[in-house]
Amino acid sequence: MSRRIAIVGGGLAGFVTYATLRHGGLTPAEIAVFGTNPDPAAVWRRRAAAIRQRRMRSESDGHCLPTTFPGLAVRAARKRRSIAPLIASVCDRYHPSVEEFLEHVGELRERFGWDESFHHARVARVRAVDGGFEVGRYGTFQHVMLALGHPGLQLPPDLEGDPRVVHAYEPHDYAGRIEVVGAGMGAATEWLNALAAGASVVSVRRREPERRPLNLPRPLFTRRGLAVFHASAPAQRTEFLRRWSAPSYPPGREWDEPLADAARAGRFRVSAHLNGADQVISATGFKRGFRHDPLLARLVDEHALETVEGWLVLTPDSDVPALTDEGRTLALAGAPAQWAFPAADTLVGAKYAARRFLRRVQGCRTR
Secondary structure, eight states: OOOSEEEEOOSHHHHHHHHHHHHTTOOGGGEEEEESOSOTTHHHHHHHHHTTOOBOSSOTTOSSOSSSSSOHHHHHHHHHTOSHHHHHHHTTOOOOBHHHHHHHHHHHHHHHTHHHHEEEOOOOOEEEETTEEEETTSOEESEEEEOOOOOOBOOOGGGTTOTTEEETTSOOOOOSEEEEEOOSHHHHHHHHHHHHTTOEEEEEOSSOOEEOSSSSOGGGGSHHHHHHHHHSOHHHHHHHHHHHTSOEEOOSHHHHHHHHHHHHTTSEEEESSOOOOSEEEEOOOBOOSGGGSHHHHHHHHHHTOOEETTEEOOOTTSBOGGGOBTTBEEEEOSGGGTTTOTTTTSHHHHHHHHHHHHHHHHHOTTO
């Protein structure tokens, strides 16, 4: 394969990288995308459907376009012939529907020629060689973006094998008495879903969740906040990342009022322990750490890459420093790239990595 750039991972992080490269002037013939489903929203779509998600948690920049403006609020304003979405966007309070977001992904897929570059393949190994990186059996590429996504769903060990248990991000209906393990966005969505379905719900959690609009504190999405994060020592950085992984969901009456009404009716309560409900929903998110991803684990072991606890050490630009130089680039996007951007598993985080990857590609002396 003669293409110069490879994106390993066909999900939303890889899709954002592809859109950014195309916006930067690269053609589909220069880029190879390796994934297991040609629909870049396939995994996200399935998980959103499982928890009956209706609106995006991300705010005005929560889209796949390579530039911040125009975003989905502009698209909605044109479609509805109303300035209301634009006003909400200015205040960072525009949350598009899941349907709008998926339509947007489909439009970009066609506009940027995603299917021309997509190859149905599961890459098990990426190895540094002279002139670039060997990507599985598909050839050598000068610049490679690993957009691998989450390594799998997390299930507490004591729940494994329990026939009552289903993960929140797997398709499921609701029994009459439900216990939801976890206290983040997925759990909060499941509380409301189950209550709306007529169930009685117990929220099983060890601590109270934080209430914030985004999955991380807003300053971490700014240059100043990131500069403080990047300047921190490794031990302090891991402490930050652990603290920010605490469960949270947004504040607001749309969450609080249904829960308060259900609590008064005896249909919602909080417990620290399981109590034998008909169904247990594990809203415990995803596995964390490079060891859970076979490709990353092999990459680290074969090249003796620097890691800190479960994180792969990256430069502030999301590059792997030991394998990136003036002639080649190995970068990460999505969940495994938290060392460079704490909210790496968001659309904003995917754009952060993609834009820096584009700069590397454009600045390479062989370009």
